[in-house]
Amino acid sequence: MAEDFDGSDRVAAAEAGDGFWLYDLKVETVLDGRTPVCRHVEGESFTVEGEALVFHAGQRVSMYALAAVLPLLPAKQRPTSSNDWMSTDAEVACPDPHCGGRFRITRTKKRWFSHSETTGLPDQRSTPYWQKDEAE
Template identity: 75%
Template sequence: MADDPEDGFWLYDLRIETVLDGRTPVCRHIEGEAFRMQGETLVFEAGQRVSAYALAALLPLLPAKQRTTDPNDWMSTDAEIACPDPHCGGRFRIIREGKRHFSHAATTGLPDARKAPYWQEGET
């Protein structure tokens, strides 16, 4: 099964962008700062930052947002997550961008199904 080219799955790339709701943020949130999630990797552009506490609140939701969900599922329709500080006006907009295909053999830890990790594909 590990050699089957159809043995894979699709994940959305995500852009997570800071937005403010008009209130002065309590935490360090700068409107427009953003990072991306591509596969399992968080990608930050030079100078972009995110609060560790906000990131801790976001992390459990990101893998679910990467997957295809029913159009009526709240995971498909709700795109903004509030900062975990109830006094803060910061929010994080999760935007689904393009999709990437991952093979099971390149992402599994199961020894009998494993191949080169996906980030090493194409390297010589």
Template identity: 80%
Template sequence: MQGEKKGFWLYDLKVETVLADRPAVCRHIEGDSFRVEGEALVFEAGQRVSMYALAALLPLLPAKQRETSEADWMSTDAEIACPDPHCGGRFRVTRTGKRWFGHAETTGLPEARGTPYWQGDGKE
């Protein structure tokens, strides 16, 4: 069972482009999106994100995946502005589900290492 094994929960995320009161200067298309599942960024066919915007988003995504206090801004604030100060594009980050990751499946420590989670059979 998950409670008996060492591990942790991560939220799956959806990151979606939203446009508001100012025009997008960068290549932002309303509704373009990708998912974050564990450590993977998952893009559907035809979905794109500016690499500059992605560079600004990446440091925040692992924090959005983790449990936080309901009063923490990471729990309440869902939109991240494009890093270009002249651009009106934003990125809405939504928690969509949770996944369990066992310590042995994710660690690099030789004495604690097991089968990597992406190579396992998906069973506890």
């Protein structure tokens, strides 16, 4: 089940090799004085929780800009070396070369995911992590 690490059952799962950590992410529009060409509003954001993109009421992101950011999100979610550029570089430019918009990707909290709750392999499945709370 995806949740914050806080119990001995997660330690046991980690030792058994049945899971992995992912960071939640915040993706926020930043301009820092640059002039956008596309529809970028300073401070608008969305979060990434597991595989879900979560847009809060009234928040918008250009689909073209989102297309530039999406390929980086799975890599940003994973723990990396402190010297890896994925750990140190946080901003992605809007794909329009004339636009000043940037998207800052910030790692927030970590979540633990069980392999059996996230895989599609039929012989390794349990209740999907996103349905776990409903089933209990």
